[in-house]
Amino acid sequence: MYRLMRHARQRPPVGSAPGHLAARPDAPPLQLRWITYDSDHFSEEAVDVDALSEHLSNLPPSRVGWLDVIGIEDSAGLEKIGAAFALHPLLLEDIALSGQPPKAEAYDNGSFLIGRFPRETPTGPEVEQLSFFLGERVLLTFQEREGDAFEPVRQRLRHKRGRIRERTHDYLAYALLDAAIDAMLPVVEEVGHEVARLEAGELGSANSALPEHLHAQRRYLRYLKRLAFPLRTAVGTLIRDPEHNAFTADTRTFLRDSLDHLDEVVAMTDGLYEDCTHLLELHLSMLTQRMNEVMRFLTLVSTIFIPLSFVVGVYGMNFEYMPELSLRYGYFVVLGGLASIMVSLLLFFRRRGWLQRPQRARANASATPTGNT
Numbered sequence: 001m002y003r004l005m006r007h008a009r010q011r012p013p014v015g016s017a018p019g020h021l022a023a024r025p026d027a028p029p030l031q032l033r034w035i036t037y038d039s040d041h042f043s044e045e046a047v048d049v050d051a052l053s054e055h056l057s058n059l060p061p062s063r064v065g066w067l068d069v070i071g072i073e074d075s076a077g078l079e080k081i082g083a084a085f086a087l088h089p090l091l092l093e094d095i096a097l098s099g100q101p102p103k104a105e106a107y108d109n110g111s112f113l114i115g116r117f118p119r120e121t122p123t124g125p126e127v128e129q130l131s132f133f134l135g136e137r138v139l140l141t142f143q144e145r146e147g148d149a150f151e152p153v154r155q156r157l158r159h160k161r162g163r164i165r166e167r168t169h170d171y172l173a174y175a176l177l178d179a180a181i182d183a184m185l186p187v188v189e190e191v192g193h194e195v196a197r198l199e200a201g202e203l204g205s206a207n208s209a210l211p212e213h214l215h216a217q218r219r220y221l222r223y224l225k226r227l228a229f230p231l232r233t234a235v236g237t238l239i240r241d242p243e244h245n246a247f248t249a250d251t252r253t254f255l256r257d258s259l260d261h262l263d264e265v266v267a268m269t270d271g272l273y274e275d276c277t278h279l280l281e282l283h284l285s286m287l288t289q290r291m292n293e294v295m296r297f298l299t300l301v302s303t304i305f306i307p308l309s310f311v312v313g314v315y316g317m318n319f320e321y322m323p324e325l326s327l328r329y330g331y332f333v334v335l336g337g338l339a340s341i342m343v344s345l346l347l348f349f350r351r352r353g354w355l356q357r358p359q360r361a362r363a364n365a366s367a368t369p370t371g372n373t
Contacts, residue, residue: 010015021096027073030081030147035066037157039165044158052084056138064169065138070146072096072129085135095131095142102227104234106243110135113238115231118224119149119183120190130180132173134246139175141170149183150176170251177235185261188224188268191217194277203283214280218273225269232262295309300349307341347361 034047042065048057052067059065072095081094088107094100095112102115118127131142141150144261153175164175167215198213236259238244239252242291247255290356314333315324324330349355 008156021075021078021092026074027366028071030074030077031070032173033068034095036063037056042157052252056084064172066172069142072142085140098129098144098328102234104230104237111244111246113234116227117184118187118227119178120186123368125187127354132191134170134173137169139173149179158214174254182365184221184265185345191221192272195272197315199279200290211280218276221269221273225266227264228262232266304345308338311338314352322354
């Protein structure tokens with residue numbers, strides 16, 4: 001079975017001012033990684049939140065700046081970041097509250113995207129809220145905790161692989177978003193492998209927990225779709241809405257590829273959900289067929305023994321004058337008669353085809369592969 005770290009959506013206190021960040025004295029401090037690069041230079045360093053304005057002012061015009069923030073609970077730190085980059089208070093509130101629904105919004109100084117992204121980890125699949133703000137020459141990303149899907153992109157930047165060092169910061173935003181979306185595919189594919197395993201190992205077994213497993217997988221798939229479908233809408237907004245002018249026309253073309261990947265995730269979850277439903281129906285149908293076979297067998301046995309019980313019951317009556325009781329070989333005659341009745345019934349059932357074992361549905365089911373796995 002699978003485990004997902006679900007977020008209970010946090011909400012601001014009732015009656016609080018819009019954009020209010022609740023103070024959390026026990027919140028861990030933010031971890032900030034400041035990356036700058038162009039085609040010839042690359043630097044990466046951990047920075048203090050109080051020194052952000054200085055780093056931003058020292059950013060050469062030809063370089064791209066990326067501030068990667070780990071942690072969203074330090075409200076004081078988020079307010080300092082907001083002051084350094086002129087972030088709207090409502091934007092900061094969305095970042096600070098986990099469990100936010102995916103959305104894309106345009107602000108005067110940039111574009112904002114927030115979503116929840118499942119990914120595989122050594123301890124199982126987890127889901128994390130990621131936020132992206134694309135400003136002027138600077139990209140800000142916010143993660144809930146250490147460990148992410150961004151490391152391949154960092155490696156491309158460090159070792160100057162591909163075209164990323166030649167591109168602007170909107171292409172970096174696309175690359176990071178695409179990496180987070182691509183990390184969703186193995187999660188859905190693993191569900192497909194689990195569904196195939198359940199079909200091969202437990203389908204039709206009377207003592208299996210297959211219905212419970214399939215119901216759990218369907219809940220899991222519904223949850224994944226609730227993550228992917230609104231995120232698909234948000235990415236489509238980045239592509240089509242002219243207010244998101246921080247993305248160039250060239251980068252919007254690449255974003256269409258990320259949209260295709262989200263379409264694939266949504267299609268896979270839909271297909272696997274239908275597979276789970278069909279397998280559940282097939283499993284219940286096979287159990288019903290097996291029960292019918294048992295009932296048919298018991299019915300045939302009962303039918304055979306009804307006339308035998310009748311004959312034995314007749315000769316079990318304690319009447320004094322029963323002519324057959326005086327026969328020397330009457331006992332063996334009755335036994336032979338009982339055997340003749342049983343053989344006659346068996347031959348009759350065989351001629352009618354009632355003794356043939358029906359072909360099991362498992363043979364047909366095993367020949368039909370499960371789709372979307």
